[in-house]
Amino acid sequence: MIKWMKIALRNILKNKRRSFVTLLAIAMGFAAVSLFRGYIHNTYQGLRESAIRGEGLGHLTIYKEGWLEKGKIDPDNYMFSQEELQKIADLVEEDEDVILATPQIHISGLVSNGRTSTIFLANGVIPRDDKTIKGAWAAFRPVRGNELSDKKAYGVEMAQDLAIHLDLKPGGYGVVMAATLDGQMNALDIEVAGVYNTGSDATNDKYLRVPFKFAQSLYDTEKADRLVVLLGNWEKTERVRNRLLSTLSGAGFKCEIKTWNELSLFYSKVKGMFDMIFMFIFSIVFIIVVMSVINTMGMAVLERTREIGTLRALGLKRRGVSLLFAIEGAMLGFLGTILGIVLNIAIWAVIRTIEPTYIPPGVSTPVPLTVNLLPQAMFSLMVFLIFLSLIAAILPARRAAQKNVVDALGHV
């Protein structure tokens, strides 16, 4: 094996220019894929926290079975009663991975400043629990004025464009109107405690965040449509979901549980898009690497046909010829990815130093461009590219090895 590696390495070094171009192609392909991978990894991380904490989705949301399809038409039937809420919350909070289970209620209606009115969508949350869910993330979505409070029953947080439309500032007053679950019109006074930015133009002109009790009294109900669950570790989301499903059905509750990524439309859309771009870049790199290794090794095989004939005459089997060139291809792949890792780390270091920023769509402030360094992903990519180069080298080598020895020897 070592003797063949020696021959392979010397042949790579002999054709410096050709080998260098091939190594550069592999290295740049490696760096491109790996850096983009690091970038979307960082973005997913941000989006995940933003969905779980920023949007306040928690990790899991529990609904009564049927709510998602029929809850709009017949809400009363598909909401949890106060008693159910209490029992389910107790069961859920018994799980060791659960930090918190808190009821929420989604409401909609009209909001008015006395002169004009417009539609709103609101999430009724228990202010104390909401703070726990937001955690440190609260700093990224600051509220101008005061936040929701358990003490002020009618103080709400208003999305900033909605506040502008209604000409309301923190401390201003308004009225919300909605149909109760029985179909009666109901209206309640609100005070705009604070104004916040939802982070998306689509929701900034209609969102409200109101205290849980306030939402219940607007709908004139003791019920809630969901229970939001916060976990200690996001990686356990799927496992805890399954566990809770069986616990709850064991206790006689028919529930559906959704995860944060199923509920965050934004996350799945962005992830879908980035995954697609990743596949695109990956395919291009795949093709470039395969083509350049096939080309390089094809030329090498052609130039060394007489050498192949000589080795065959000296007693090297067909398999041995393939092995010789496979090693050379794998070595190109190895050296190329090593160069690629160097390039990758260098660019990563430059990005960390100059901290460039950009403005992604749907966001109003520039965000820093951050790229994660992912040793494990880099290693898999390395193994993959080496394997790819090896296969790409065997293809032309096998053809040469099949050649009859006399023809190979006669080749000039």
Place this chain on the structure above:
Amino acid sequence: MALIETKDIKKDYLLGETVVHALRGVNLTIDRGEFVAIWGPSGSGKTTLLNLIGAIDEPSSGQVFIEDQEVALLSDNRRTELRNGSIGFIFQGFNLIPVLSAVENVMLPLQIKGTSFPEARDRALSRLDEVGLSDFVRHRPDKMSGGQQQRVAIARALVANPSLVIADEPTANLDSDTSRSIIGLMRSLNEKEKTTFIFSTHDQRVLDRVERLVRLEDGRIQDGGDKK
């Protein structure tokens, strides 16, 4: 028991539309320890015959026996092993591996066989010493003269102690003094170790030390088919 026996071998090539009869029925028997020259004009079929004896080509008809094994019946892998263990090759164009030094080139047949590195190295060094190249073991082929390269090739052909060494026009690319000394070297190795040599040439000047001369003409043996 003959080392090599060919029975009525014929070889046809298709050259475009026409069939070239390179060999038209050759019967040849070579015993162990012989030093045989195949001599004939260009196109007489020397290379074709040596390729068949060296088990790197197959006849259109007839049989080739090497050490009593019929070559055509062996699989490609078995035939390759046979070449590795029993046959050494010396080529007109030397055919050394350019990226390997003299000693590394000589070690190749042993390393293909799986001999350990130290043993292969020792045997290669002593073969290089025999062909008078002790001072050139680390040289790459492109740093050596044609005569030196052919000596490396002879050392490589002999390193695995084959029973037969085949050389197709080993001196065609060398001047006449060097040619004579290369043939002389082959002859002395043949006498010393009883290794069988078969080589082809169309240069009559190198034939003075040959013990058996096979004359080939137009794909047939004219003279020397039987031992003198």
